[in-house]
Amino acid sequence: MSVQFAILVREKRGYMFDTTPYEQKMNSALTHFEDDLKKVRTGRAHPAMLESVQVEMYGTKMPLNQAANITAPESQQLLVTPFDPSNIVAVVTAIRDDQSLGFNPSDDGRVVRVPVPALTEERRKQLVKQTSEKVEEARIALRNIRQDALKDAKAKKQAKELSEDDEKRVGKEIDKLMSDMQLKIDEAFKSKEKDILTI
Structure with missing residues (x-):
């Protein structure tokens, strides 16, 4: 049985768990983080x-x-x-x-x-610290979204709307989404840190 067919069967039985809303929430958290980063001043005018x-x-x-x-x-x-x-x-x-x-x-x-005055070394360090705090806020937001998704999947399993295998699949899918988002956050932070520290 193909994966696509299995998904269709689960959909017909009403056993499907849609991860799209959680993916959208994670994307919103990432966008919010990226917007926050844009506001952090670097040494260059922007x-x-x-x-x-x-x-x-x-x-x-x-x-x-x-x-x-x-x-x-x-x-x-x-x-x-x-x-x-x-x-x-x-x-x-x-x-x-x-x-x-x-x-x-x-x-x-x-x-x-x-x-746009040049930044002092001390100010640059403060900005890197501020930026790393924004990274932590974004990670917390992602973890909260992940917990909500897993909690909802568990509730559906307990209500017999989701099999144990499906619950595990949802967990893996959400974890993959989470690690992809964290990677993007880390890349954005490294890029911003480099901008801040470049004289």
Whole structure:
């Protein structure tokens, strides 16, 4: 009997366990981790550094990247060009007021220049430590999703909706997903660590 046929039989009996929702949750956790990493400052200017900035415009707050074009023409400078030049003061204020960035922007009436100061060795070490904490948070999120999947599979087995073999198969599938995600997290961390420590 082919594997595909066996799966179809189990589906017809209602014994199938769908791992897709758990895979989606793991992918969401990974995406959240990668987004967090983008916000960690490295020694080089990168447009993603300003992603967290919210600008007060037309009576509402909006993300800076929806109000301006952000580029990094040099390794130590960001250039912000508001789509509407009349909002330049609001853009400068929003960047300056974001304490987590510590940037001191200036403008010439058309564009905003944001100097990105070089990181000290001590600051680089702090950023690596911060990043490793984000790695641990992502791993905890993955472990929680894995535990939920295994708990749900066990409940289905106890309700006779899943055989013992199927429960083991689900466990192996979830463990494989987990190790794939952890590998991606480790690769992203190593890449970010290298960026932070490169002078």
